Amino acid sequence: MSSATDDIVSLFRGHVAALAKQDWATITARLHPELTRNHRPQTAEQYVNQAKEGFKALPDLHVTVDQVFADKSNSFVFGRLIVRGTLKQEFMGIKPSGRPFEFSELTFYEYKDGKVLRILTATDKESIKNQVESLTRTPFDTGYGYELPEQVTGLKEKFIKFIECVTKDNARESILEYSAPEVLFNGIQKVKAEEIIQQNLVLQDALTELKVEVDGLVVDEEHQRVGSAYFVTGRVAKPYKGFLPGQLFQQYNYVIHFINGDGKLGAIISVVESERAIE
Known part of the structure; x- marks a missing residue:
């Protein structure tokens, strides 16, 4: 990877790390004033409040970066996060069961001037529902262990x-x-x-x-x-x-x-x- 691409990946990893530590001051400083989340304008305060609600529902919330990669333009990052925790309050319409569970998030970040300008994010809600209802768990840690292939043009x-x-x-x-x-x-x-x-x-x-x-x-x-x-x-x-x-x-x-x-x-x-x- 180029050093420029490494830089934007580092920004993304730093954002996730600050979120895990509930370092709201760092997160607020890294959000662009014109931030949008899933196509809707969102202030830094709204973003932080939404994140805090997640920690209330999952007090032991733990986030792992499973995949992260950036475009050569050094503006866009795509990531896959694995979120683990024990549901203590209703979360995304799902009632707490007291059992630990995990789910996957796919997320797209666009950066401007080193700050997060646009977020697109999707939660695998079906996997949460399956786990809470004691259906077969999705094995998120199966991994995609391909050796690096030769680059394919186009x-x-x-x-x-x-x-x-x-x-x-x-x-x-x-x-x-x-x-x-x-x-x-x-x-x-x-x-x-x-x-x-x-x-x-x-x-x-x-x-x-x-x-x-x-x-x-x-x-x-x-x-x-x-x-x-x-x-x-x-x-x-x-x-x-x-x-x-x-x-x-x-x-x-x-x-x-x-x-x-x-x-x-x-x-x-x-x-x-x-x-x-x-x-």
């Missing part, structure tokens, strides 16, 4: 082409070109490329006027990782996930793609942050 372009395949007639060709025969999904199951193709075809069959809009993108060419947040929008043509024909459906996704040594997609970490009708 990684950004390959990724954009892949996510835009949901709007194209050549979804099958695009997915087969980009993906390994099996892709590790969220560290717990392998999904065949054919299953990914079928998911896209179902989406294309249910929605018209499909478009993909990238909201945040970080490409780590040295370690062959891509982190992104993006919208998928389309008009419902037939009943789909509880939405009715005629509604304009929007899905917001966070993903990290890990590329194998052969240049093919080998693993995905993915969280769907929201699915909603926007008209």
